[in-house]
Amino acid sequence: MYSEIHINDHMLLRYGYTDDLFTAFQSLVYEGIELPLLILDAYYYHIRETVDAQLQQPEFLAQQRTNRQVQWMHEYYGRMQHVPETVSDYSLDPKRDAIAFCGQFLDTALKAFPDRKTLILITNSHDQTAVQGKTLPPGFQTFYFQKAYVDEILQFQFCEPVWRQVHDLVAKHKDHPVFGREPFGNWLYAQARDAICLINVGERIIREHPVGLFLDHTELIYPGNVLSLLALKYNLPFVQVQNRLLSDINIIPSRASHYAVYGPHTRNWMVENGIPPAKITPIGSLRFEDIQRGDLKTxxxxxxxxxxxxxxxxxxxxxxxxxxxxxxxxxxxxxxxxxxxxxxxxxxxxxxxxxxxxxxxxxxxxxxxxxxxxxxxxxxxxxxxxxxxxxxxxxxxxxxxxxxxxxxxxxxxxxxxxxxxxxxxxxxxxxxxxxxxxxxxxxxxxxxxxxxxxxxxxxxxxxxxxxLTIKPPVPSQRLYRLVRNWMRAKWADGE
Structure with missing residues (x-):
């Protein structure tokens, strides 16, 4: 297994405190999105010292197991969904015929979607390297997500209502091992600010570009985290495409419409962790599609x-x-x-x-x-x-x-x-x-x-x-067929 499906002590604490975060601060909402859902990566680092210290306390761990009453990872998967309300059904808009994806999927897109409208999201150096020196088809556009996000943060003005709401909520949880620590309120406000800025960038993408479907390899960090939530808000499909070997952190929580995975092993592991089988399609590895072609060193x-x-x-x-x-x-x-x-x-x-x-x-x-x-x-x-x-x-x-x-x-x-x-x-x-x-x-x-x-x-x-799914058709063609199932009505040729 990529990781065990039975909850060990580390998972008990980390995901338990994550469940606490989602529950205690779910009223921190901006544009219909609960802000705690967007700060997971930073939160995991924030609680590291606490979790590591408590793992050395057997009596405390026993008490946590008694109090939390969870044994299996699929229980945390279900408890931490927290999906936003759908406010508009953009899936019905025939003009939303573009695909948005991270730059790391560019080579795949050039093979699978060369004649389609696409929006390439540049978020990090890997995305930048993937597009550098490439000649893009006429329908391909780039959006520099990282730059837009940083600009939002720089322009953000102190928001007293959010600051006050954060500190009022923190004050209600003074006895919590994480929330009760003195700096937590200021830390959470800074994270709420960043989450608001993320939502603004995501809303801008949907507002300014005719995106009808999102592809990304993770929902733990941006842009996948915010786009998967906004996809639910506007009823647009979000497909999580496996790009590396996975662990529980990659799917708990996860709210993707569908999962394109390497092969049967990943599919079975995801099902054991709570993801419905109908939402998972093995396609193989996009990165390894051409591995046995071309000249290699002897x-x-x-x-x-x-x-x-x-x-x-x-x-x-x-x-x-x-x-x-x-x-x-x-x-x-x-x-x-x-x-x-x-x-x-x-x-x-x-x-x-x-x-x-x-x-x-x-x-x-x-x-x-x-x-x-x-x-x-x-x-x-x-x-x-x-x-x-x-x-x-x-x-x-x-x-x-x-x-x-x-x-x-x-x-x-x-x-x-x-x-x-x-x-x-x-x-x-x-x-x-x-x-x-x-x-x-x-x-x-x-x-x-x-x-x-x-x-x-x-x-x-x-x-x-x-x-790995290795039989024909190749992974990029399998991904194309998966995407086509959602986009067929919007693509003029239906293919």
């Missing part, structure tokens, strides 16, 4: 670019931004393996991983050369290794065996609060490695034993089949 290319002449068993290791001690465990494993076996470990670092891999002294451990993509590295390697990442999917698509690294990991508020890091191990995506001895045995088997290679090949195929 093993000899990799060895040449690293200045190595001797043939070795190449392990592609993709990192995760875990704590230093976790990555140190893994590096010790690879270091010991290289002392006994003719292996070369080539590392692709996660953008947020700060471990100093470049300082590692072992000659058989190298960083991925410049100019290589993940696909290049995996294609040029003999096997892949990771804790939990989409490396597993790409490796399976390229028919590379996988080593699932499972170092000992302590609790972390963000990176290890559920069973997500164990996902690949529990999904039997590859050979599970929990020690240096495990790694040595796995590599020895891969290098010298046909049965080991065949067994891991079977596991990889089964994992891929469960995780």
């Amino acid at each position: 093993k000899q290319d990799l060895l040449n670019d690293l200045g190595l002449s001797d043939a070795r068993w190449v392990v592609a290791f993709t990192t995760s931004p875990y704590a230093v001690e976790i990555n140190e465990q893994i590096m010790r494993w690879f270091s010991q393996a290289g002392q006994d076996l003719p292996v070369l470990v080539v590392i692709k670092t996660h953008p947020d991983d700060r471990y100093p891999y470049h300082e590692h002294p072992d000659s058989h451990i190298r960083l991925m050369p410049d100019g290589y993509s993940l696909q290049d590295l995996l294609y040029a390697s003999d096997c892949a290794a990771t804790i939990v990442s989409e490396t597993a999917l790409v490796a399976a698509m390229l028919e590379k065996p996988l080593l699932v690294l499972q170092p000992s990991m302590s609790y972390h508020y963000i990176l290890n609060n559920n069973s997500y890091p164990k996902h690949l191990a529990e999904a039997h995506a590859g050979a599970v490695v929990r020690s240096a001895d495990d790694l040595r045995q796995c590599l020895t088997g891969l290098m010298h034993d046909d049965k080991t290679r065949k067994r891991l090949a079977v596991q990889a195929k089964r994992f891929l089949r469960q995780s």
Whole structure:
């Protein structure tokens, strides 16, 4: 599973306090939208210290379980919906024939919707990079959401009625572990201000552009959070399109009209968490649609670019931004393996991983050369290794065996609060490695034993089949068909 469906202690507190926030401050409303629904990401960071401290208090946790009476994630999914009232049915407007989506979906849109009206929302550097240097069709427009949002904040005038309402509500909850802390009122007012500004930008999009459907990959942060709520307000479809491996934070809460997901595994997991099956369609991965096409680097290319002449068993290791001690465990494993076996470990670092891999002294451990993509590295390697990442999917698509690294990991508020890091191990995506001895045995088997290679090949195929919809049509075409079901009446050709 991407994360457990039974509520652990971390979830009990984090989602319990989120439920409290939605209930205690639901009267903070602007343009028909409850403001607390738009501050989740900031709120999760705000309560981090409180949650981490209370996880060390067994008696308090037992009391919380008794008081809250929740056991399963689908219970929190239902309790935290808080949908706005529909005030107008814009779905009936035939002129609303445009699709709005984040910039990261541009390549997909160019394949699936080249002749349609689209609005590309530029919110972050990923969106900006996606559109940079691209020639857009005549019907494609860009909207710089981040700039519009910042402009709204800069122009915002102090609003005494909102400030007073916030502090009056906070005063009613002085005994609450989060709301009762002295700075909470001022913090909440600042968040309410930002939420109001978000709503203004979202309303502007709907007012000034003929959007008939929204696509985004998350509702946790903007623009997806505000657009999913405004979509409900105006009865417009909002489709959440899976773009990464998911965890509970991605769907609790979630109010999308529909979900376009990787494959059967995600669909089943979402259903267990409370999302109706009829709202979920497996389409595959848009990002990996073209992964097996085009020229990729070979093993000899990799060895040449690293200045190595001797043939070795190449392990592609993709990192995760875990704590230093976790990555140190893994590096010790690879270091010991290289002392006994003719292996070369080539590392692709996660953008947020700060471990100093470049300082590692072992000659058989190298960083991925410049100019290589993940696909290049995996294609040029003999096997892949990771804790939990989409490396597993790409490796399976390229028919590379996988080593699932499972170092000992302590609790972390963000990176290890559920069973997500164990996902690949529990999904039997590859050979599970929990020690240096495990790694040595796995590599020895891969290098010298046909049965080991065949067994891991079977596991990889089964994992891929469960995780990704890979049969024709391709994901972009599946997404097109999904969107067409809503837009058929508005598109002149009906197709």
